[in-house]
Amino acid sequence: MTPHKPAHTPRPFMLSFDDGPLPRKTDAVLDALSRFRGEDGKPLRAGFFMIGDAPARFLAGRQYFAPYELWWRKGSMRRHPELVARALAEGHMIGNHTVHHVWARWPVYRDMDAVRSEIHGWEAHAEAAGWHPATAPRLFRAPYLLHTPTMTAAATELGYRIVGGQTVGDATPGNGLRAIEQQIRRILNTPDTQPALLIFHDIRPVTAHHLGTLLDRLQHEGHDLRHFSV
Numbered sequence: 001m002t003p004h005k006p007a008h009t010p011r012p013f014m015l016s017f018d019d020g021p022l023p024r025k026t027d028a029v030l031d032a033l034s035r036f037r038g039e040d041g042k043p044l045r046a047g048f049f050m051i052g053d054a055p056a057r058f059l060a061g062r063q064y065f066a067p068y069e070l071w072w073r074k075g076s077m078r079r080h081p082e083l084v085a086r087a088l089a090e091g092h093m094i095g096n097h098t099v100h101h102v103w104a105r106w107p108v109y110r111d112m113d114a115v116r117s118e119i120h121g122w123e124a125h126a127e128a129a130g131w132h133p134a135t136a137p138r139l140f141r142a143p144y145l146l147h148t149p150t151m152t153a154a155a156t157e158l159g160y161r162i163v164g165g166q167t168v169g170d171a172t173p174g175n176g177l178r179a180i181e182q183q184i185r186r187i188l189n190t191p192d193t194q195p196a197l198l199i200f201h202d203i204r205p206v207t208a209h210h211l212g213t214l215l216d217r218l219q220h221e222g223h224d225l226r227h228f229s230v
């Protein structure tokens with residue numbers, strides 16, 4: 001019997017993590033990543049789209065977060081600069097995910113100044129934690145991937161590159177490891193010569209607990225894990 005051969009080469013993938021940094025969750029993700037190497041054999045580099053200082057209380061977040069938002073316990077570079085410093089020291093890249101994780105469909109974010117101030121507000125916390133604006137790449141991912149014309153225009157004007165990606169479903173309520181794996185397989189089974197850029201959420205327990213296992217399985221199936229690069 002001939003062994004089963006996939007019709008195409010398994011698609012490579014890169015990793016990104018949104019909405020941190022949170023103690024115990026972001027640390028667990030960084031611990032898991034430290035076992036892996038990129039295509040050049042060097043410690044794997046991932047992208048972390050962090051939040052400057054999201055409101056810690058649900059009601060206080062209502063002016064920023066999406067009406068359907070459930071996970072209001074999001075990251076804060078202001079409260080946890082040591083996690084930002086750790087990610088940078090371990091070779092990862094950090095990107096701008098706004099200071100408050102704003103929902104771009106609120107009318108206020110059709111205003112360029114409001115968006116500029118969300119982007120600048122992030123920079124202040126990032127700089128305080130060791131991000132160097134003069135040398136670091138300027139990467140922007142809009143919260144909820146809502147790259148509206150205003151979001152895109154403001155970020156571009158401030159020298160940022162817009163970074164999309166494909167969500168693995170770890171922020172969907174009730175999704176466990178199995179659902180996330182299925183979603184990743186859907187993404188990676190789409191033939192493409194370019195690596196997929198997966199979007200996880202380091203603040204979600206399912207990701208913090210299972211990332212290492214998941215990466216082991218995907219590599220075992222032949223999917224190359226690549227350094228985050230855009």
Ligand SMILES: [Zn+2]
Binds near residue numbers: 097142
């Ligand atoms: Zn987000």
